[in-house]
Amino acid sequence: MGLRQSIRGRVVVVVLTAFAAIGLIAVAVLATIVSHVLRTQAQSTTSATAGWIAEELTTTDPKTVVAEHVLPPGSERVIQILDADGRLVAATPPGLAPLTTARGREHQTLMTTLDGIPDFDSDNFALAVTGAPDRNGAMLTVAVASPASLEEGPTAALVAGFVLTGIGLLMSVWLGVLYAVDAALRPVEAMRAEVQSISDIGSSRSVAIPDGEDEFTRLATTLNDLLDRLRTSDAARRAFVADAGHELRSPLAAARVTVEHLAIAHYDKSECEQSLAKLGLAIDRLSAVVDDLFVLARLDDPGARSVSVPVDLDDVTLNAVRALPGQTPVSLELAPARVLGDAGLLDRVVRNLLDNALRHADSAMRVRVENTGESAVLTVDNDGAPVPEHLREMVFQRFVRLDEARDRDRGGSGLGLAVVADTVARYGGRVHTNVADDGWCRFVVDLPLAASD
Secondary structure, eight states, X not given: OHHHHXXXXXXXXXXXXXXXXXXXXXXXXXXXXXXXXXXHHHHHHHHHHHHHHXXXXXXXXXXXXXXXXXXXXXXXXXXXXXXXXXXXXXXXXTTOOOSOOOOOOBTOEEEEEEEEETTTEEEEEEEEEEEEEOTTSOEEEEEEEEEOSOOHHHHHHHHHHHHHHHHHHHHHHHHHHHHHHHHHHHHHHHHHHHHHHOOOTTSOOOOOOOSSSSHHHHHHHHHHHHHHHHHHHHHHHHHHXXXXXXXXXXXXXXXXXXXXXXXXXXXXXXXXXXXXXXHHHHHHHHHHHHHHHHHHHHHHOTTSOOOOEEEEHHHHHHHHHHTXXXXXOEEEEOOOOEXXXXXXXXXXXXXXXXXXXXXXXXXXXXXXXXXXXXXXEEEEEESSOOXXXXXXXXXGSTTOOOGGGOOGGGOOOSOHXXXXXXXXXXXXXXXXXXXXXXXXEEEEEEEEBOOOO
16 A cells, blocks of 8 residues: 555645646736736826816816815825925825926826825825816826725735635645546556465466556556466476476486495495496486586576677587597588587587487487588487477477487486577577488577677
């Protein structure tokens, strides 16, 4: 649940943060728009009022004009009429200092902004100043100031409305996101519980695939594919351990019996020599199995360092043929061929193929290394029976031994050809078995040539 809560928490935080940021930006934009609208409206109203008063002054006494424009109590508009010396002639409300020192001009309106009016209000005001002659022709100045921003009460109410609305929206988004994330993660939690309940990898249980063609469907399919691969790998591991134990048990049992026989005091020299020979064969067989197991473990290890250096395949083959016992004639044909690989592993490939041919040959073997210009081809033939066609792929699997090779005294662990196949595949080559033109059994290894200097 920790991962689920963590994902849910992170999604909620990200969404709420984004929503809050958008909300703050929206409030800032709205406040800017409202301020611009109020200022524009205040300027328009103030200018119009100043124009009306200027027209009325031409026919009406200034005090009468001002009295006609007095607003109800609580209104914050200021009207002042000044003479040519800047003295107040009439004003509403009374008692305030002149709003401007400028002299108005007839038919011209000067718009300015006041950052508050002393002894009256500290808010911003739009100020309109114009000129008009009175009934006697004397030039008067008309100054009208109207609020260009919201009052504290409406502002507080507006802010409170924004805050409450934002909190309500945030709560709604929070609940909606929690529900959506929980609903989205519910299939993942169900798959997690199903996978956790599969305690035996060998069981056939799998994860239920949700309906639809979305990410959860693909996730469930991937999990089932992974379970199938794990089951296949586990089955191969179990079979490998069982086969390895079986292969190791036979030479160990033979060695134990031989040692027990040697413990009998009345054995003569010839019998002791025979027993020692059998013991040597058992130890050799045991060593071969262990060596092949180590090689396969090395090839199976994905973290093992892969050596890839130029190796002369013809030299490796020549040395391996020279090391064979001399009872079976070997026809050898070599051409220079350099490949990339580990010299030790490639030597084991050649020796395993030669050992396999030696065990199955009736009377002769042929070994040939060719250079095709693109690859090096190693061919090992023996005059024994070819591998049946339906077994030609299976013979390269681990612990697979043909029926005619079940005689353990002749050697062979069932791992030699598997080592060949895995090593050749590591270096980008391929190995297969077929029938030579003259009916002999043939094994062919094809490896890419090393780049020439």
